[in-house]
Amino acid sequence: MALTDVAVKQAKPQDKPYQLPDGESLYLEVTPAGGKRWLFRYRFNGKAGKLALGKYPTVRIAEARDKAAAARKLLADGINPGAQRKADKLAAKLSSESTFAAIAGEWHDKEKHEWSEQHAERVMTSLELHIFPYIGATPINDIKPLELLEVLRRVEKAGNLDTCKRLRQRCSSIFRLAILTGRCDSDPAAPLVDALKTPQVEHRKALNRDELPEFLHALKEMDSNRQTKLMMELMLHTFTRVGEMSMARWEEIDFDAKLWTIPPEHRKLTEKSKKSAAPHLVPLSDHALAILRELQAISGGREHIFPNRNSPNRPMSPETLRRALHRMGFKGKADVHGFRSTASTILNEEGFNPDAIERQLAHVERNRVRAAYNRAEYMEERRRMMQWWSNYVSQQQVG
Template sequence: MAARLTDLQIRNATPRGKAYKLTAARGLCVMVMPNGAKYWRMRYRYGGKEKMLALGVYPQVGIRNAEQQADEARALLLSGTDPAEHRRQSKLQLRAKVARTFGQAAEAWFDFKSQRWREPTRLKARMYLDKDLLPPLSRRPITNITPVELTVVVERIEKRGAHNVAKKSRQWLHSIFDHAIATGLLEGTNPAQYLSAVAAPAPQTNHHAHLTLKELPDFLSKLDAYPDTSIPKAACKLALWTANRPGVTRTLLWSELDLDEGLWAIPKDRPGMKRGYAHVTPLPRQAIAMLRDLHAFTGHSVYVFPGRNDPRKPLSDGGVNVMLRKIGYAGRQTAHGFRHLISTALNERDYNPDWVERQLAHGDPDEIRGTYNKAHYLEQRRQMMQDWADLLDEIRGSGKPRP
């Protein structure tokens, strides 16, 4: 049996015209090449054939390391496994793991989920992926991503004050890794499962500023005194009569109105409508009259409330709020705050909460049970909003709301 090689023997081995071996115990040897390079090798037999296993380059791989690798190879042989084939398969598996990136997993998840999403949700998910999640994680092997790494990613979002984005990102990261596990891209536990445990507390929500019913007389007086030719004034009045969101109100299209039927039909996936819900709004008589008068001034535009400088565009996002500031209600009333005001007033007057919620377009109408009229409470809401418009007129006339 050959003796154990020493560092001195290997260092002193000089190159010759041909490669030769320094033999150690149990098939281990060092191949000394003509260029002076020295390679660890292990001879073994498998399936009746003699084979050679490469164990590294000396001195980067020392004697102890080479002997350890040789011992591991012999253990594989005892179990009936070819060490060379085992190494090849291990390299292939490692290469496959490295190829399974977070970007690959995220895109597979997005393709799967987006088939079930409405367009606004799909666009929002795409935006969050492209802006916040893919830049730091896209090329990372998914098997190497740790909970701490994901925490750092979400913390960056929180630090810029985007707490809602951070919350949604935590949910979607959890879903991405769940999908990766289910499809075989990842084995083991979900590294995003505990992200909520380190979520930074979101700042207290400041509701959109809005007046109380007792403050309406003075407000309506100042609103009525504002120039009648003001597009923001008309948009403000329609918001007061309908409780629709500012985004869909300022971008209202003439094509969405049926003034003979007294209806405003917002189609599904309409820009400005939260979650892209469809919504039908009954118009009180006061709103119908105003819109008929307004058509003489803005009927040339597709928009009911066209922009001041370009009728091909709608009223600007801050148009109504600028007007509210001019009449002295900065910080006291916002365009969105009308929804809070109307909701509070209608609920205090004991209208059916389901009617109020439907008027505010809360919840997906496609998931509301029942027939169209019953599910959407159209006729009930028509009377409720007419009552509300009449109450506003009473306040104008008497200077105070009736109990």
């Protein structure tokens, strides 16, 4: 006799589990704790089987009967419903592990050891913000170029062309990982290069020869902290990267050898490269040494040459120099990083060895043999070059 909803609801627990048949191999099992679940018993190839169809009251009688009917249909088609259930669960698991977001996570874990912690966080945040809400839950092999293009065009239409370009590149890397691991057949991001707008390359603003006197006069007249002025001057005389300058420590300076040794961890390198890279050696001119001696009176007792005023145990922020440039009236006219271009241009025009200039700029040499050779070369030439450069800069000061 078929069960009724009232009978199921009123079924009381007993000392041992017991079943209430509904007919056609469908049962309600009641446990001593009062739990109730639907079971479907069957035989397949002569072997008994049992299929759980869900708990009551989440699964009501009508739904349990529909599930039992579906199981009987599978049996009639020669399919074991228990085996089919396992196959469906495995397919669902594989599908969830093959979504774009899941593989993006794998890619991020694989690559992040070569990035700084901040960059790794920026990469994942960009995907979470711009990509995952739209195709993150989609199986990666189901994503088509047009679908990805629509997602990227949202970023493009917002005017973020650089972000759009980087996102396409990151998506392409994720698809390539999926191809290599057998979860994707093609890279739908690859053909989108020509479908997206190309961001305009904006070079760092650099001073030319004629602008140096005006800049140095503005620096002299700037109403600012003396330490900030000295940092700007030292940047001009050494043309290092601003991150290297802000992180500089007194232990890196050898006054007797007239040398600043920048450790690999402060250089602009991938995290992986930092582990094996050599320090960057910066010959110090007499002018640079004089600036450093003045700075000793200000911060000589600190770890950093340029300590943060609010948190003296931390270095000064590179942002300080950008704000100083704005106060000097050079917003949009000059960039701190542009000092490197200014020095490089003038030194090349004056006939200095281009290889020595590149070595002084610490540009990464892509040719490994040449890089190994250049590492120890040009030091005396660079010393003369850096002294010439400091003399030249000092001669540009007017007033």
